[in-house]
Amino acid sequence: MENHVHSALICASRLIRLAGLNPMDIETFSQKVAIDTSVKTTLASLQRYIVQFSQTASVRFKIRKQALEKIRQEQLPLAFRDRQGNFILLARMNEQQVLLQYADDKKPQMLSYQSLADMWGGMILCCSHSRFDIRWFIPPLRRHRKPLMQVLLLSLLLQFLALISPLFFQVIMDKVLVHHALTTLEVLIFILVIVGVYEVILKGLREYIFTHTTTRVDILLGGKLFQHLIRLPLSYFKQRHVGNIVARVRELDNIRDFITGSALTLCVDVVFTLVLFIVMWCISPLLTLIILSTLPFYLLLAVMTTRPLQKKVEALCGFAAQNGAFLTETVSGVETVKSLALEPRMRQRWESQTRDFAQANFQVQNLQNLSSQAAQLLQKVAGALVIVIGAYHVMSVQLSIGQLIAFNMLALQALMPMSKLVDLWQQSIRAQVGLKLISDILSLPVEPEADPAAPHPAISGNILLKNVAFRYRPDLDPVLHDLNLSIRAGEHIGLVGPSGSGKSTVARLLQRLYNTEQGVITIDGYPINHLSPEYLRRQVGVVMQESYLFNRTVRENIAHSRPTATLTEVVNAASLAGANAFILALRESPDLNF
Known part of the structure; x- marks a missing residue:
């Protein structure tokens, strides 16, 4: 087997560049780690070199086996190993065509999917940056764990207070009314009033703490998201509509509402349901078994609605983002709309998109309503069975009237969290779709932060571009190819050329808004890849078009x-x-x- 480390390192460097990070100089790295090209390359040695390259480039890479049929779009771009052992960059892929680039080629090429299948060697090399998931929300919540624990404690106290009323009604029906104990009735009513007052106070206190805490969590999450958003490379914003980005940012509210909303307090309700079942079992084991027999139907209802609801919610979010993007574009380009008299066409398109959104929203609401009503039906059927069977037990003196009333009240309290769980499951599906959308922002690597150890030289303005090549996307032709340019400090020059010749591209490369595909740019002898982007841009005066x-x-x-x-x-x-x-x-x- 020939040594194929060089092709793997070239593909790794290109993956870093496509991720918007600083590309690594392959020749410098090869000299640094002393790659021996005279020996055979084994998988172990290749992995060792890739690990060293990852540490040098501060980016984590993985080499693993994977079948071509299991490659997902979100994994692209990646590098794969062909049957000869060479690594090739795979940028894009669909069922008919693929866009790939050989290590020795400067330009990608389009091939058929079958050609890719014929050369696929079963090994991939992928750039593994941290993926966004629900754990992203944990640090702000952990920071406010004390007030959140207070909310949970207050919820638990409220559940215990709610347990008092059914038991008091049992005592009133079985003891007070039978024996005409007015004094006992007055004491019980007084206690119920006190319990009601405490319940109102505790609910108000819980809502105050909860609202105050979630507001502070909102501030932290919003600031964290915005900081990540504005640090993304310029290429991210150039490839997406403003409306789509804004729609993804707004998904943060839905996810936060799910985590810190009903999901938080419902956990206490579900746990306390076990206490309710124990009390109910003490009153009537048979009636308790009737209530417990309905729980699998709630689970079945949630499972049956998961897949269709997820598809409909994804479609709804897609239409919402499409409408937001269209509205933003129309308002931003209203001068063009009016100059070309495009109002009728724009109105028709808006009405068509709004109609699609309304239809998708109707389907989601209809499915959620159907699920909620089914849960309510289960609750009513269980309540009816309890009343019927409980009435027979009362008539056969196996159960008192007070016990039947108390059990029915407890059963309603126990089944209410089950109905809420069905609604919460639907909200979780909405939150999962939101996580998928917002991960388009938070899973992407940001521009490198200012390194205190990085050089911050006083810039005089000697600029050198050496063998610079650049393209905006892998499937596009190079905007700059083998560009060499030297500008002395204090020199006034003008770049002249037709649209698309690369004049603005040179200015963007000088600011590190994009990274070069090949070649090097230096200012006063310092490669700009070694300078902090923030520091570099503060030294460059720019007048936008x-x-x-x-x-x-x-x-x-x-x-x-x-x-x-x-x-x-x-x-x-x-x-x-x-x-x-x-x-x-x-x-x-x-x-x-x-």
Whole structure:
């Protein structure tokens, strides 16, 4: 077997680049670890080199066996080993065609799916960054575990207080009314009033603590999500509609409501149901068995509605994101819409999409309503059986009237969490779909943070681009190919060319908004991949082709990168940009709010 480490390392470096991270220099790494190309390559030695490469690149890679039929779209891009032992990058794939790139080729190529199947060797190399799951929500909840435990404790106390009323009714029916014990009745009524007052106070206190805690959790989760979102590479935002991104961010509310909402308190209700069943068993074992016999039907109901509800919820979320994206695009491009008189066409498209969304929402609501009514039917059937069989027991003096009333009240309390569990199961399906959508944001690697050990040299402006190549997507032709450019500090140059020739691309590469496919860019001799993106961008002055004004004052828009700038500095900056004349003509300038 020939040594194929080099092809694996090239594919690993390309996977890092496609993930939006810093690519690794293969030649430097090969010299650093002293790869011996004269010996045969075994799987163990290949894995050892990949582990060393992972540690050097600060990215975790995995080599494992996997059949081609089991490759999922969310795994792409990845590298696979062909039958000759070479690793090949697989960027995209469908049932007819695949997009792949050989290690020695600079351009990807499109092949048929059958060609991929013929060369598939059964081994894949994938970039394994941390995947988003429900554990992402645990740290903020753990940070507020004390008030959440207080909420659970209050819920438990409320359940015990709710247990008092049925037992008191039993005493009143069997003891007070039979023996005409008015004094005992007055004492029991007084205790019930006190219990009712405490129940109201505890419920109010629980809701206050719960609302206050969830609000603080919302702030932490929202800040954590927004911080991750704005640190994603620019390529993420260029490949997705704004409306789709916003729709995914909004899924955070649904997931948070599920975790900190009814799921939290329902756990106490379900646990306390065991206590209720014990009390009910002490009253009547037969009636308790009737109630317990309905529990498998609740489970069956939840299982039967899972798959269809999940598909309908996914379709609903897709239509909602589609509507949000279309609305955002229409409002942002309203000048184009009006200039081309596209209002009728846009209205028709909006009505069509809204109709699809409404139909999907109706199907979801209809299925949820059907499930809820089925749970209510189970509860009513169980209650009717309890009353009928309990009445026979009362007439045969096996059960008192007070015991029957108390048991019926306890049975309703025990079955209510079961009905809520069916609704909670439906909410969990909605939350699972939300997790899948929001993972599109939180599973992606962000731009590297500022490293205190990274160099922060004073930049004078000597720029060198050496053999630079770049493409925006693997299936597109290169925008830049073997570009060599030297710019001295203080030199004024202009890049001239038609649209799509790469003028703006060069500026984006200099800011590390994108990473080069090959070649190196240096500033004052420092490779920009070794500089912090935040530090580098603060040293580069950029005038955008279309300046975006945020919903702030003129002064705040000018001083975004320097919030502490004085008014004199803001005016000087406006003068340099040639914007002072029209700003001074504005009313309330420079504090006019855009």
